[in-house]
Amino acid sequence: MAALDVEVEQAATTPARRGRLVFWLAVAWIAIVASAAIAADWLPLTSPSEMDLLARRAGPGADHWLGTDALGRDILSRLVFGARISLTIGLIAPMLGLVIGAGMGMLAGYFRGWLETLVVGSIDVLLAFPPLVLALAITTYLGQSVLNITITLGILSIPALTRVARAATMTFAERDFVTAARALGAGHGRILMRELLPNIALPLIAFFLLAVAVIIVVEGALSFLGLGVPPPTPSWGGMIAEGRDSLDTAPSIAFLPAGTMFLTVLAFNMVGDRLRALTDPRPGAL
C-alpha cells in the first residue's frame, strides 16, 4: 500500500556539488595541518616556549603573525607544535584501536560462538565507563606522557572499531565468495586476510577517521584539564585553558587554538562521514 505512494525526495545536483567542494576543502585542511606539524622543525617559526615578555598578549603583527599569549609566546608556532601532539596522538591511538579492535571484531564476527560472546561482553564492560572518566583514571595511574596518553586513548577507541569490524565481517562472512574460497581449501587465516579484510577495509577506515576526530577532542580535554601531555609541550587544549584567563583582554589567545582544533576535528568528521556514507547509505540519516 505504501509502495504506491511514490514519494520521491531526490536531492538536486547542486547540493552534491557543494558537498564535494567542502569534502576536498576538508582534505586540504588536514593536509595543511599535517604538513605543518611534520615540517615544524624546519619552518621559520620562533620557538614555542620562548617568552617575549615585552610583547605579551600582543595582537597579530610582523614579529608574531598570530600574536602572543599571556606569557609572550608566539601563538602560531605553538599552534603548529600543538598540532604535532594532537595529530600524533590523534592518529596513532586510533591505529592501535584499529589493529586490536578490528582483529577482535573480525574474529568475533567470523567465528561467532563463545569467542563472540567474550569479545562483545568485554566491549560492553569497557563501554560501561564514560570515556573521559576511564581515560582520566588510567592516565592517573600510568602517568602523563605522550606514550601513556596514546595507549590510553587507543584502548578507548577499541570498542567502536571492534563493533564496526564485527558487524562488517558478519555481513560479508555469509557471502558466496567466502564459501567459494572455503570450498577451494582456503584456511581460516587466508579467508580472513585475503577475502574479508579487503572488503571491510572501507567502513573501518571511515570509522577510523571518525575515531581520529574523537581522540583529538579527548586529548584536547585532557590537556585542557592539565592532565594531558605535560608542559612545556604545547597542546591545543592547554592553549585554550591558558587563554581562558585572558578572555576579557585578548580573547584570540583562546579562540585561535579553539578554531584550529574545531576545523581539524570538523575536517576529519567530514571525511570520515563521507566515507561512511559510501559504505552504508541510509535514507534520512546524516
Place this chain on the structure above:
Amino acid sequence: MLGFAGRRLPYLVPVLIAVTLLTFLIAALLPGDLAVALLADQATPEKVAALRHEMGLDAPLVLQYLHWVGGVVEGDFGRSFRTGEPALSAIIQRLPVTVELMLFAELIALVIGVPLGILCAVRSGGAFDRLMTSTAFGMLSVPAFMSAIVLIFVFAVRLKLLPATGYVPLDEDIVGNLRSFVLPAATLGLGEWPVLMRVLRSDMIATLQEDYIAMARAKGLKPWRILLVHALKPSSLTLVTVTGINIGRLIGGAVLVETIFALPGIGRLLIGAIYTRDFVILQGVVLFVATAFVLINFVVDMLYGVLDPRIRHGRA
C-alpha cells in the same frame, strides 16, 4: 511488565561484577606504587613496607579484590587519604549537583533537539532541513570545553549576564542556583542536541511514511495532533535510547564542565582526587559512575517496554 523486567535482570549482575573487576584492576595492575606515591619524599623502604601492610597492599590480588568488593557492597568505599572522609559519603554529598547539571543539560538538549527534529522531518529535504542538518553536524565537532569558552566569553565577559563560575546552593537561593547552572548546562546541552535531533529526525521521516499516518490524515485529524500523538510516540523509542546512552557522555562532560565552572559535583571531586593523588576517592568515583551508567541503561531498556507495547507483549 514486571515479567519483562525480571527477564532482563540476569544480564545486569555479570556486567556489574565485571565493572568492579575492571575498576579494581586498573588500580592494582598499573605501575606506580601507591604507598611510594603517598609517602612521596618521606619514602624509605621500611616506611613503604609498613604502609603497604597497613593498606593491605601486600596481600594476594584476589584477596585484595574480595576485600574491596566486600566493603563496597556494604557501602564502604574506603576513606580519603587526604581528608579521612568516607568516600561514599563524599560522593553522595556531591551527587545532587551533578544530577541537577545533567538533568538541566538534557532538558536544554531536548528543548532544542526535539522541535528541530520534528520540523526537519516534516519538511525534509528543504532548505531549513539542510541548514539544520549541517549545523548539527558542525556542532558535533565542537567539544564541551570549547563551547564553554565561547559561552563564557559571550555571556559572562561581554554581556555580563551570567556568572562565569561559582555555585549557589539550591536551598540558599533558587534563582541564584539556576543562574549558576545555565552556562554549564547550556555547554553540555549544546553538545547533545545534534545527536537527539539527528536521531529523531531520521526516525520521524520513516514514521511519517507509514500507512497509519496517511490514515490519520484521511480521518481528518488536526496536523499537530498527527505529529505529536501519532508520529512522535513511535519515533521516540530511539530518542529514549539515545538519551539514555547520552548519560554516559554527559557524565564525562560533567567532569569537564564542573571543573570549568567550579561546581561542587562528582566530576570536580574526581578531578580533585586526581590532582591530589587521592586514589581511594578516584577508585570510588569511577566505580560509582560506571555502576550508575549500567543501571541507567537498564532502566532505559525498561522504558522500551513502556513506549512500545509490542515489545512489552513479547512481539517486535
Place this chain on the structure above:
Amino acid sequence: MTGPPLLAVERLAVDLPTPRGRLCAVDQVDLGLEAGRTLGIVGESGSGKTMLSRAILQLAPRRARVSGRVMFDGRNLTGLDAEALRRLRGRSIAVVFQDPMTSLNPVLTIGRQIVETLREHLEIARASALRRAVELLTEVGIPAPEQRLRQYPHQLSGGMRQRVAIAIALSCEPRLLIADEPTTALDVTVQAQILDLLARERERRNMAMILITHDLGVVAGHTDEVAVMYAGRIVERAPTTHLFKAMRMPYTEALLAAIPKLDAPPHTPLPAISGRPPDPTRPLPGCSFAPRCRYRAERCEEQKPGLTPIDATGHEYACWHPIGPSRA
C-alpha cells in the same frame, strides 16, 4: 437517477515527477457516483486505483501535480482550503485502507483511535465518545467491545483489525466510504464476512461506497457499477450485471478468466495475463493494453481508443476491437 451525483470526478489526472521522468499515475479519469450506490474500481497493481482514491481525498503526495475537478456534494474539493478539507475527511468521506496492521497506529489503543476521530468531528465529551465507540464495535461484529477499547492493534486478529478500521470509518456517519482493497490482506474465509459487513452497513446508512480491488470476484455481488482501470485510465465501465453478462474489453475478459473457479478440475493452470503493465513514465501512443492483448491489431498500437458508450445502460468501453456481440 436520484438527482445530481454525490461524487463527480471530472478529468482527474495525477502526475508525479520521478528521476526517470514524469509518471502519469492517473490519466483523465471521469467518475460519477450517486448517494447510496456502490462503485467498484477494478485494476491490477500499478493501475493507478490507489492513487485515484488518494487524489479524490486530495491526499496525493506533495510532489504530485493534480489536475481536474472533484465535486463532492456540490463542492469543488480541488479548490478547498486545507482546513475545510480536513473537516470533510473522516466526517463526510471516510476511508478503509488495505492492511489494517499498518493503517492502525501500533502504539495507540483501539479505543483512542476511535475516540479521537469522534471527538475531532463531533463535539462530544469523552464519556459519550467511549460509549459510541463500544456501540460501533458491536455494530461491526466485534465481541467484548469494552475490552477491545484498551487493547492494541497487534492483539487482534486480521479480520478484527479490519472491522475496527471499518468502525473508525463509519464512526461519523460518512456519506461516502472509500474501501481500498479492504479484503486483500485477509484470509479468504474472512474476506466474505468483511464484504458482507460493508454491504450491510452501506445499506443501513444509505452510504455511497467505492470498492477498490484487483479481484473481479469481489465486485461481483457487492457493487452496483464497475469501472475497470488499466494504466491510469478507465477502460470499461458498466452496471455490474451488464459487465459480467456482456463485457467488451479484452482486459476485462482476461481479468475474469484469471479468477480461479471452484468447478475447474484440480491443477488447472490459471490463465494469467502475460506481460506487465506499461512503464508509466513512458506512455504508449496506442492502447496501453495492446502489448498484452491477444486480439491486438495494428490500429491498437497506433491510436489510443477513447471511451465509447454502447447503450443506454451506461456501458462504456475503450477498445478498437471489443469482444462480444458488436465485434466486427
